[in-house]
Amino acid sequence: MTRFWLVKIVRTLLTLWFVLTFAFIVLRTSGDPVVALLGADARPDEVAQFRSQWGLDRPLYEQYARYIAQMATGQFGISYRDGRQVIDIIAERVPWTLLLGLVAYLIAALVGIPAGILAALKRGSTLDRLIMTFAVFGFALPNFFLGILMILLFSLTLQWLPSSGTGTIWHFLMPAITLGTFTAGTLARFTRSAMLEVLDRLYMRAAAAKGVPHWKRILLHALPNAAIPIVTIIGLNLGQLIAGAIVVETVFAWPGVGRLLVTAVSSRDLAVVQALVLVIAATMVVANLLVDLLYGLLDPRIRVAR
Amino acid sequence: MFTRRDIGKLVIGAGAVSLATPFKLASAQDRPTLTIAVDNLWQNMATINGISTTSRRIFPNFYDGLVDRDYINDENGLILAPKLATSWEQNGNVWSFELRQGVLFHDGTEMTAEDAAFTLSADRLWGPKPFEPRGKTFTDGFKRVEATGKYTFEIETERPDPYIPGKLTGYMGLVVPKKYYLEKGVDGFGQAPVGTGPYKVTTFRSGEVMVLDAFDDYWDGAPPAKQVIWKIVPEFSGRMAGLVSGEFDFIVNIPTDQEATLEGYDKVKLIRATASNYPAFAFNTRPDPEDNPLVDANLRYAMVQAIDMDTIVQALFGEATFHPAVPFNFPEYGRFYDPALKPLLPYDPVKAKELVQKSGYDGRPLRWHITRQFYPNYEAAAEIMIEQWREVGINVQAIVLDNFELVYRRPFHLMNMSMSTDFIPGDPYQPLWLDWGPTASRSTASWKTWDPTEKFIELGNIFERQTEFEARKKAYQDLSAEWQRVTPGYYMWKSVYNWAHRDDIEWKPRADGEMRMFGDYLKLS
Numbered sequence: 062m063t064r065f066w067l068v069k070i071v072r073t074l075l076t077l078w079f080v081l082t083f084a085f086i087v088l089r090t091s092g093d094p095v096v097a098l099l100g101a102d103a104r105p106d107e108v109a110q111f112r113s114q115w116g117l118d119r120p121l122y123e124q125y126a127r128y129i130a131q132m133a134t135g136q137f138g139i140s141y142r143d144g145r146q147v148i149d150i151i152a153e154r155v156p157w158t159l160l161l162g163l164v165a166y167l168i169a170a171l172v173g174i175p176a177g178i179l180a181a182l183k184r185g186s187t188l189d190r191l192i193m194t195f196a197v198f199g200f201a202l203p204n205f206f207l208g209i210l211m212i213l214l215f216s217l218t219l220q221w222l223p224s225s226g227t228g229t230i231w232h233f234l235m236p237a238i239t240l241g242t243f244t245a246g247t248l249a250r251f252t253r254s255a256m257l258e259v260l261d262r263l264y265m266r267a268a269a270a271k272g273v274p275h276w277k278r279i280l281l282h283a284l285p286n287a288a289i290p291i292v293t294i295i296g297l298n299l300g301q302l303i304a305g306a307i308v309v310e311t312v313f314a315w316p317g318v319g320r321l322l323v324t325a326v327s328s329r330d331l332a333v334v335q336a337l338v339l340v341i342a343a344t345m346v347v348a349n350l351l352v353d354l355l356y357g358l359l360d361p362r363i364r365v366a367r
Numbered sequence: 368m369f370t371r372r373d374i375g376k377l378v379i380g381a382g383a384v385s386l387a388t389p390f391k392l393a394s395a396q397d398r399p400t401l402t403i404a405v406d407n408l409w410q411n412m413a414t415i416n417g418i419s420t421t422s423r424r425i426f427p428n429f430y431d432g433l434v435d436r437d438y439i440n441d442e443n444g445l446i447l448a449p450k451l452a453t454s455w456e457q458n459g460n461v462w463s464f465e466l467r468q469g470v471l472f473h474d475g476t477e478m479t480a481e482d483a484a485f486t487l488s489a490d491r492l493w494g495p496k497p498f499e500p501r502g503k504t505f506t507d508g509f510k511r512v513e514a515t516g517k518y519t520f521e522i523e524t525e526r527p528d529p530y531i532p533g534k535l536t537g538y539m540g541l542v543v544p545k546k547y548y549l550e551k552g553v554d555g556f557g558q559a560p561v562g563t564g565p566y567k568v569t570t571f572r573s574g575e576v577m578v579l580d581a582f583d584d585y586w587d588g589a590p591p592a593k594q595v596i597w598k599i600v601p602e603f604s605g606r607m608a609g610l611v612s613g614e615f616d617f618i619v620n621i622p623t624d625q626e627a628t629l630e631g632y633d634k635v636k637l638i639r640a641t642a643s644n645y646p647a648f649a650f651n652t653r654p655d656p657e658d659n660p661l662v663d664a665n666l667r668y669a670m671v672q673a674i675d676m677d678t679i680v681q682a683l684f685g686e687a688t689f690h691p692a693v694p695f696n697f698p699e700y701g702r703f704y705d706p707a708l709k710p711l712l713p714y715d716p717v718k719a720k721e722l723v724q725k726s727g728y729d730g731r732p733l734r735w736h737i738t739r740q741f742y743p744n745y746e747a748a749a750e751i752m753i754e755q756w757r758e759v760g761i762n763v764q765a766i767v768l769d770n771f772e773l774v775y776r777r778p779f780h781l782m783n784m785s786m787s788t789d790f791i792p793g794d795p796y797q798p799l800w801l802d803w804g805p806t807a808s809r810s811t812a813s814w815k816t817w818d819p820t821e822k823f824i825e826l827g828n829i830f831e832r833q834t835e836f837e838a839r840k841k842a843y844q845d846l847s848a849e850w851q852r853v854t855p856g857y858y859m860w861k862s863v864y865n866w867a868h869r870d871d872i873e874w875k876p877r878a879d880g881e882m883r884m885f886g887d888y889l890k891l892s
Contacts, residue, residue, distance in 0.1 A: 096772040099501075105811060107500035142410035143573050144554025153572070209604045216608035224608035225404075225600045314600040316575045324574045327770070328410065 069353075073346050080342040081132060084335050085125055094329035098141055115141060132339065138332035142325070147336045151318065155340075157227065158310070158317035162302050164237040166295075169244035174291065176245070177252025178279065181260060192249060199246020204305050208239040208312035225314035236313040240305050244298045251294045255287035262286070288359050296352035303341055398581065398593035399891060401884060403617040404600040404609050410573040411557035414541040415492065415499035423538075424619070424882045425597055428579055429473070430541040430562035433464065433483065434532050436792055438877045439887045443699045445793040447532055451478065451542055451563065455532050460510070462531045466518040470586045472544045473567035480514035485545035487512045487522065492539065498553045504801070505539040505790070529834045533791045565590035565885040575599055590885040610635060610867055617868040617882070623684070623743055629867055636869070640876040641688050642862040643699060643789035645798070646742040648735070649782050649809065649816040649856040656778040660728050666761070667854045669722035671712040673759040679751050680860045683744040688861045695847045697861075699878070701793040703840055711851050719759040733763045733780035738771055742785060748859060775814035782816060784809075785862065789879055795843050800827050803850065817855040 095108050095117070103111075112118040116127065131138055137147035173196075180192040215235060216224035223232050259265065260283055268278045306319035314320075318337060325333035409422040414430060433452040436444035452464045470478040485491060492502025493509050511523035522531055534540070542563060548556050560568050565587065566579035577597040583589040598615075600606045603622060609615040611632050621629055621637065630637050650667050651659060660666055676690040691697055692710040737749060749765045756763050763781070768774050774782060790797035803809060804827050805819050819827070826849050830842035864880055873890035876882075883889065 092770070092772045096775060097770060104501060104503060104808065106503070110496070110500050143558055144411075144552075145558065209602065212602070212604045212608050216614075217604070217611055220612045223614055224612065225602070225605040226598060312602045312605065314575075314598070314602070314605060316572070320601075321574060329772070 069350065073350070076346055077339065077342055081129070081335070081339060082125075084338040085128055088329070088331050088334060089121060089124070092329055094141060094331055097327070097329040128335070132335075137336040137339075140325075140330055140333050142328055142330045142333070147332050150321065150333060151336060151340060154316060154318045154321045157315060158306055158319060161233070161236055161240060161310070161315060161317060162306065164233055165241035165302065165305075166244065168237055168241035169248055169298075170295075172241070173245035173248025174252050176249040178256055178284070180249065180253040181256035182279070184257060189253075193253070196246040196249040196253075199242045199249070201246075202242065204239055204243065204308040205312055207242060208235070208309055211235045211239060212312070227316065236309050236315050239312070240302065240309045243301060243305060244295075247294055247298060247301075248291065251290055252287065255290045256283060259283045259286045285359065289356060292352055292355050292359065296348050296355075299348040300345055303344070398591060400594040400596065401592045401616045402596045402598060402614065403619070403882070404606040404615040405597055405618075406599070406601060406603075406606075406620045408571075408573055408575075408577055408597060408599055411554065412560045412568070412571065412577075413499060413553050413557035414486075414538055414543060414560075415502045415505075416553055417557055418501065418538055420880055424880050425577065425579075426538075426541060427564065427881045427883050428566045428595060428885065429560060429564040429568050429582075430543075431470075431564050432536055432540040433542060434535045434540055436536045436877075436879070439875065442878075443701065443793070444789075444878060445699075445701050447536065447792065451483070452532075452535070457527070457529065457531075460524050460527055462522045462524075462528075463515070464520055464522070466520070467586060468518055470563050471584050472547070472563050473561045473582055474544065474547055476544060476546065478542060478544070478563050479517050480520040482545045483542050484512050484514040484520045485548070486542045487539065491548075498548075502539060505534060505537065526832065527834055530791045530794060530796070533794065536792060537790060566592075566595055587886070591889055591891050592884055595884050610869070613869075616872065617866060617874075619866050619882075621865045621867055623865075626865065634870050635867055636872075637865065637867045638874070638876055639687050639863055639865045640878055642864045642880055643878045644785055644787045644862040645691065645697075645858045646745055646783070646785045646860060646862060647856050647858045649784050650854065651780050651782065652817045652853065652855050653815070658731075659780060660726065660731065661733065661780050663726045663728075664852075664854060665722045665726035666728050668712055669719040669726065669728075669759060670756060670761060671854060671857055672715045672722065673719035673755050673761065674752055674857070675714045675755060676859060677714070679748050682751075683747055684860065684863060688863045690860050691858050693847075694851060694856075694858050695795050695799050695843070697788055697795070697798075699788060699793070700795055702836065703793070703795055703843060711848075712854065716755075716759055723760045728761065730760065730762050733761070734778060735763050735765050735781040735783075736774040736776075736779040737765055737767045737783045738774050739767050739769055742783065743863070745783060745859075775812075777814065782814070784856070786858075794839075795847075796831075799843065799846055799850065800830060803855070817853070820849065820853060823849045823853070 176192050180189045183189045215222040310317045310319035322337050407421045409419040411417040431451050435448040435450040437446040437448040438444040455464045491498045493506040508524040514520045565585045567582045569580045570578035579595045581590050606618040610618045650661050680690045693708045696708050753763045786798045826846040830846045833839035833842045871892050875888045
């Protein structure tokens with residue numbers, strides 16, 4: 062068991078190092094931050110002063126060594142854009158993205174899982190086909206398209222909901238629905254197929270033969286057994302949620318990490334981009350670890366095998 | 368294929384009823400809050416390091432300049448008006464300024480000549496290692512800036528410069544509080560700026576919002592709004608929906624093809640104004656790449672004569688703007704402007720074909736680097752121009768790139784650019800000499816597109832020294848003629864800014880893009 066966790070931790074650290082190095086190389090080789098930050102008309106002496114101030118005039122290996130040392134001590138550096146501590150900038154934004162992500166996940170789970178169960182139970186019916194059609198729409202519809210469509214419908218035409226920003230609970234609705242729709246669609250489809258597989262199992266027939274009520278059979282026997290693929294999808298979809306947040310936060314002017322990433326990349330604010338890449342990578346790694354842990358909790362056979 | 372905008376139009380077509388509620392301006396205590404949805408906010412609001420189109424629109428609401436341009440009484444803003452400086456006079460190389468008394472900064476300290484002199488000082492703008500190095504661009508010839516009394520200061524230049532008051536209408540004339548600035552440093556100041564303007568900055572999160580509260584101790588009286596919120600809404604649909612539904616009072620940057628849609632809504636007013644800026648393209652006139660056919664001026668002339676820009680501008684903008692047929696002969700230059708002047712290289716495809724032949728151009732593709740969606744309608748115009756060039760035998764490929772950093776990467780033959788014209792109000796100094804002269808980035812940067820000719824430099828030095836109008840006009844015409852002889856670029860049209868606001872607001876735009884939420888520029892009913 063200890064070895065299992067040691068391997069996991071080493072693998073996690075290697076993944077994070079690889080991500081950090083990759084981000085460093087890509088950002089340094091794909092463009093010069095000076096033009097993006099100082100503008101097209103910056104004077105040569107202004108450019109030189111900027112490079113010297115931020116150490117961009119140093120050899121690449123020196124910049125890399127300093128960067129890794131900084132990261133190892135938990136220092137994310139200072140933003141080129143506004144001179145603030147990167148950690149403060151990110152800390153300001155994370156709660157907004159977390160909140161939006163949680164609401165979106167909640168919507169996705171509350172809609173997607175019951176819809177998938179219902180479709181499985183009514184397999185082959187019109188209801189099944191209807192649910193699956195909506196599920197396909199859900200994950201096929203690009204976020205930006207759905208978001209704009211909702212703004213035009215609910216803000217511009219019907220004037221029911223605020224078009225952008227934060228402030229009230231109503232501000233959550235459109236971004237959360239837009240962000241959650243993809244996951245809801247995916248969950249519905251996976252829940253359906255997982256449930257269908259479980260519903261045909263012998264223990265389900267045995268439970269029915271023993272006279273266990275229908276709802277009990279579904280909730281206590283079928284659903285826990287179908288949970289592993291659903292949990293996997295929820296874990297994997299975290300990446301999709303972060304990618305979706307980049308688009309959704311831009312469309313709805315939501316002050317989260319996704320929008321920060323867009324502005325930081327477009328202005329080549331290297332310190333912020335690097336820190337965000339690390340945060341996102343760490344989130345993904347932790348999510349995968351949690352999924353692994355959940356496997357063990359959900360299925361004792363996996364626990365024993367370890 | 369449907370685009371986002373097409374889909375938007377379809378849904379909008381369903382119709383909408385505006386819920387915009389006109390607010391009442393009952394008393395100073397009952398002043399309204401204005402919310403302005405903008406596409407972006409610059410990351411730094413220091414007066415020089417923060418130079419950008421997006422900050423310029425906000426600056427005058429919390430900074431005051433020493434001298435102002437009066438766009439109320441002159442559409443070109445050629446009248447200079449007192450602002451923080453109440454009077455000024457020139458004595459040879461020295462300009463003396465007298466400051467308004469009793470003006471307070473937002474931190475409660477009084478503005479004095481120490482602050483004004485520091486604002487324009489070598490330490491801050493033009494010394495060997497200034498706080499805001501871009502200041503050097505605006506302070507050419509500065510020798511001494513000194514407070515001579517509590518409310519008087521002097522600027523001494525290397526040679527007589529009659530344009531100092533005009534230059535002080537721009538960014539460098541925005542006065543900052545010396546003590547606070549030095550305490551905070553440039554970056555800190557740029558995040559929490561303090562000026563003497565009618566509103567004070569209370570919140571600034573560069574990727575999100577800027578909140579300005581009324582500064583009731585403003586020397587020119589309390590401003591009309593209690594608060595002005597500048598909120599970033601990157602997506603146009605969001606800005607439009609917010610304006611129509613009454614969430615926002617103003618929006619900026621309306622795509623040209625969405626103007627008609629927006630105008631279709633009740634209680635919304637669309638405003639356009641031509642800006643002091645001209646989108647253009649530069650020819651790479653240098654042998655870099657080595658086999659660059661544009662080194663031959665005949666090919667450049669041919670390319671200019673092949674473009675029917677009047678028709679292109681009419682098709683893309685209607686009557687909203689125009690193509691300046693003669694470079695640098697711009698209407699905003701008042702007495703310098705001559706509407707009767709004829710272009711040296713008019714539209715003439717037959718002549719263009721002859722020039723192509725004369726140049727020996729072999730048909731190899733010419734790379735035109737264009738920044739994606741940076742100038743409205745630029746890509747659309749480029750498509751038409753490429754076809755017009757193809758008709759005379761010139762093969763141009765538009766390479767649309769995401770940012771200027773990529774645009775500047777060689778090799779390229781043409782490059783998009785734009786040039787502002789208002790550094791000295793009513794004078795062609797900026798576009799002709801400041802932006803094309805030997806110290807301009809266009810002549811010095813790694814991506815430079817031309818080497819100014821000896822004659823251009825000689826004529827430019829003469830132009831720079833002329834202070835009498837007739838002599839300066841003659842020098843300007845000579846310099847312009849030399850530029851046209853070389854033809855290192857092509858000016859396409861005068862930029863158009865657009866805004867929309869609730870129709871119960873009366874607001875006057877300015878050609879410099881400033882959005883003044885006070886004074887004679889804004890009337891709230």
